[in-house]
Amino acid sequence: MLFAFVWYSNQQERDLRVGLALVGCLLLMKLVESLSQRHWFFDSRRTGMHIRSALMAVIFQKQLRLSSQGRKNHSTGEIVNYIAVDAYRLGDAISWLHMGWSSPLQLVFAVATLFWALKLGALPGLVPLVIFGFLNVPFAKILQGYQSKFMVAQDERLRSTSETLNSMKIIKLQSWEEKFRNMIGSLRDGEFKWLRETQMKKAYGAVMYWMSPTVVSAVMYTATAIMGSAPLNASTLLHGLGHLEGNG
Incomplete structure (x- = not known):
C-alpha cells in the first residue's frame, strides 16, 4: 500500500477511481485488522479469566484438604500469593500465547x-x-x-x-x-x-x-x-x- 500510494502521488495524471480504490483498500485492510485484533484480545482475555477463576477455585478446594504438615509448609500468605499473583499471571499469559x-x-x-x-x-x-x-x-x-x-x-x-x-x-x-x-x-x-x-x-x-x-x-x-x-x-x-x- 505504501508503494501504491507513493506511485499514485507521483503520477502526472491521476485517475480519481484509482485513488478511491486505494483509499477503499486501505480502509478495508485496517477494518479487518482492527476487528481481528479486538476479537483476539477479547477472546484471549476471556479465556484467561476462565483459567484464573478455575485456578482460584482449585487452590481454595486444595486448601480445605491440606494436612497439618501441608499447612506448615504453605502458610496463608503464600496461598493468598498463589491466588493474587500466580493465578493472575497465568491468566494474562494467554494474551501473549500467539506471540511465540x-x-x-x-x-x-x-x-x-x-x-x-x-x-x-x-x-x-x-x-x-x-x-x-x-x-x-x-x-x-x-x-x-x-x-x-x-x-x-x-x-x-x-x-x-x-x-x-x-x-x-x-x-x-x-x-x-x-x-x-x-x-x-x-x-x-x-x-x-x-x-x-x-x-x-x-x-x-x-x-x-x-x-x-x-x-x-x-x-x-x-x-x-x-x-x-x-x-x-x-x-x-x-x-x-x-x-x-x-x-x-
Whole structure:
C-alpha cells in the first residue's frame, strides 16, 4: 500500500477511481485488522479469566484438604500469593500465547520484504539484527533468574507476615514487636532488592528493543546508498522504515 500510494502521488495524471480504490483498500485492510485484533484480545482475555477463576477455585478446594504438615509448609500468605499473583499471571499469559509463533513469522516476512525493496543493501543490516538478537538471550536469562529470586523472597516475606499475625497475641505478651518488625522489614528489603534488579533489567531490554530498529535501518540505508542496489526514493524509505519500526 505504501508503494501504491507513493506511485499514485507521483503520477502526472491521476485517475480519481484509482485513488478511491486505494483509499477503499486501505480502509478495508485496517477494518479487518482492527476487528481481528479486538476479537483476539477479547477472546484471549476471556479465556484467561476462565483459567484464573478455575485456578482460584482449585487452590481454595486444595486448601480445605491440606494436612497439618501441608499447612506448615504453605502458610496463608503464600496461598493468598498463589491466588493474587500466580493465578493472575497465568491468566494474562494467554494474551501473549500467539506471540511465540506470530513474531518469528512477522520477522521473516519483514526481512523478505526488505530484501525485495533494498536488494543486497539489506544484507549488512542483518548483522546488527543478529547481534541484538543474541544480546537479548543473556538479558532474558538474567531477568528470569531475578524474577525467580523475587518470587522466592516474596513468598518468604508473606509467610513470615502470616506467621507473625497469627502469633500476634504471644508477640504482644512478650513485647517482641520491634524484633519481628525488623525481621519483616529485612525480608521486605530483600524483596525490594530483587524487584529493583528486575525492573532495571527490563529497562535495559526496553532500550535495546527501541534502539535496534534505528541501528538496523541506518546500516541498511547506508549500505544501500554505497552499493546502489536500490533507489533511495520516498517509496523505498517509507517501506523500509515501516517494516523496521513495526517489527523491531
